[in-house]
Amino acid sequence: MAPNPAHTALWPAPYASGAVDATVHVPGSKSVTNRALVLAALASEPGWLRRPLRSRDTLLMAAALRAMGVGIEETVSSASSPALLSSQPSLSSPSSASFTSHAPGTRASGEAWRVIPAGLHGPAAVDVGNAGTVMRFLPPVATLADGPIRFDGDPRSYERPLHGVIDALRALGARIDDDGRGALPLTVHGGGALDGGPVEIDASSSSQFVSALLLSGPRFNQGVEVRHVGSALPSAPHIRMTVDMLRAVGVAVDTPESGGEPDVWRVTPGALLGRDLTVEPDLSNAQPFLAAALVTGGKVVIPDWPEHTTQPGDRLREIFTEMGGSCELSEYGLAFSGSGAVHGIDVDLSEVGELTPGVAAVAALADSPSTLRGVAHLRLHETDRLAALTKEINELGGDVTETADGLRIQPRRLHGGVFHTYDDHRMATAGAIIGLAVEGVQIENVATTAKTLPDFPELWTGMLGA
Template sequence: MSQPRSEPCTGSGVPDPWPAPRVREPVDLTVALPGSKSLTNRALVLAALADGPSTVGGALRSRDTTLMAAALTALGSSVDTSGADWRVTPGRFDRDAAVDCGLAGTVMRFVPPVAALSTARVAFDGDPHMRSRPIGEVLAALRGLGVRIEDGGRGALPFVVHGSGSVAGGTVVVDASASSQFISALLLAGARYERGVDVRHDGKPVPSLPHIDMTVAMLREHGVQVDDPAAGGGANRWVVAPGPIRPVDHRIEPDLSNAAPFLALAAVSGGSVVVRDWPRHTTQAGDALREILARMGCRVDHVEEGLRVTGPDALEGIDVDLHDVGELAPAVAALCAVASSPSHLRGIAHIRAHETDRLAALAAELGGLGADVTEHPDGLSLRPATLHGGVFHTYADHRMAHAGVIVGAAVDGVEVENIATTGKTFPDFAGLWSRLVEPAGARG
């Protein structure tokens, strides 16, 4: 790949690169996962815009969510993160602020429409790699709604939002083919705009639609009137009516996308893994793991404790369109690399603009370990091959780290560079992984 490798994280207490534990016998594990990042950050934004205090129960405590809490606090709300349940008290957005987006796309995209309601100057920046991630459509949309933004014409970080205390709102057209977050960002704050917001998508199909469904569902929980495609608003149209946002106490579900590497342990070892408290009904994209793993030969059952996956004797390849669940692509690609038959992953050109170009990164890193992989404009093809050890680079991308540990569970001698990047959405991932995996094997 032409892009630079990520720099090792320091102070993580683990070696870099990190020797991934190898599984040598079927696992039998039960895992309790931290809360969903996607749900936590949406809940925090809506709580900061609500008419009174709210509690975000079981909030995920990770880099992305603490950055969101800090951003909303900088604007003028109070977010108390001292306990397991975070207390959010809305405040006046009337002071100059600086927002650190880190590597959090939700902070970079969800907070500017909120900052537009401020009466002050709000500056945004983040980690160096974030300056190449797409945000221009959101900034252009806000300009179309009358918000003044300084970005030097880059349509990227860093930029400054100059709030005037209100946003007229109205109709705005965006091309959200690069990220569903462009739509969610405008919908989350739209009820606070004078005329609400009527968001119309014009471009290739919007990826990751379950995340927009999540946004719409949470807005409705807060009493906001939303017309979405399923309600007859049009296939590419979402309308939020102006009005109050009711305070709501949320209980955050486990992060189902973060379940991918743990369920993969069952798949690669022929063992069994239970993820506690898996919801029977959810808007999380990670719920698609149930169908994907079943198609690869696993047995998938809802049990009293949560969801149980039991791996097969031989993992089967899969031909699947991951357009709506692109965040699962790295974990699925890792499973396909150790499967016994060919696989083709399609519909995921948009993940080139995630934390890194995930298609190029997966092709490079899986190929570097001996995988027979072909990169396509919108996906990957993988064929059975004998893999070997080596360093799996992560490009400061937590999902790439998940892919590395999955391969490492099935292949001797895999070392994952910058495993600490998993802290973006999963604190102490490496420690938990080691405690669970090493009893079923030994370090490669």
């Protein structure tokens, strides 16, 4: 089979000849969108999802739920008639709003998906692509279906850890065929229900293992008690996001933060309410645009940046300020400005690992060394991000060294060249950040950004006034 031209094409990363000054409307959060889709699909009544992200990962989630019997209709405004959800991403960039919960029936303008729960059933086939949320959140949902659900995906998805979810579901009584791999492809033989109850799980390779069980837990006969027994848990903010969203649809959750045992989460069985949710902008996807202000000594405004959020991307305000910028949060959004200088940083990114590629790109352009720690789990993401960042930055003349749990970056004068992405959207945006300050950088397969940030090249060039 001939390679996909989009995967081999080289995109000349735009070079910034001066300070950036732009307002960028960042599309909705993938993490919120996919969690909201699962919760709405398991609810006892229809619900609305306003301003969702339309990207490869979210459309794969929607298509999978539809394959299991869930109805998902799409509207483009409060006055529009619903239409069946497309299987392809939109080429427009939806506007954004803070994540809020409204009473059922409350309508808001803008794009919306109406989710109509139904009896889950097989046989069905689910394509997870390379989406961690799809491959991990949906096997627990499939145990509630009547019939077999087959899960498959991109070749890289076979290498990503899934054993935590598989082992936990088996301990809770599910029947899963995976030929002993502990990974994709696999078939969940749904029995229409699952007893649930207490289960131990090692989620040290992905916090999504915990979120996966919590999201479906209210529908298990006994709810679920998830006890993490491994080493340090990465990306804890994503678990807090899951808990907050469960509570927003009426689920009782006991957590370590609410006085429960450390590393134990308990979900009480019960009905999930159909709600009307509006998705806040994806703050992690705002990273390259904020980095542009920092690298060029300019200013970027991100409208609708929430005052309070569980998104890991909110940590960018602290990280990039320490690296030389300043920010102001108002009712309109976040205004971030660069000072004209970029400083190195010594930072623990264990809770916000997805920010590592962008931070590494900025660090490679800094005036002093950086150490990025606590992110050994990134070796198991869309690609081995630590190895990929080391190789690609060094091939542009950088000096990056892998450590046991992160990267050590010594700034060097960089030069142009090809920056490979390994089908990883965050590698592509990291390369674009470097390209702002280094002429001649070419990004291989920039189209991979469609995984979570549709139209990134257009947003990027628009920011630069092209």
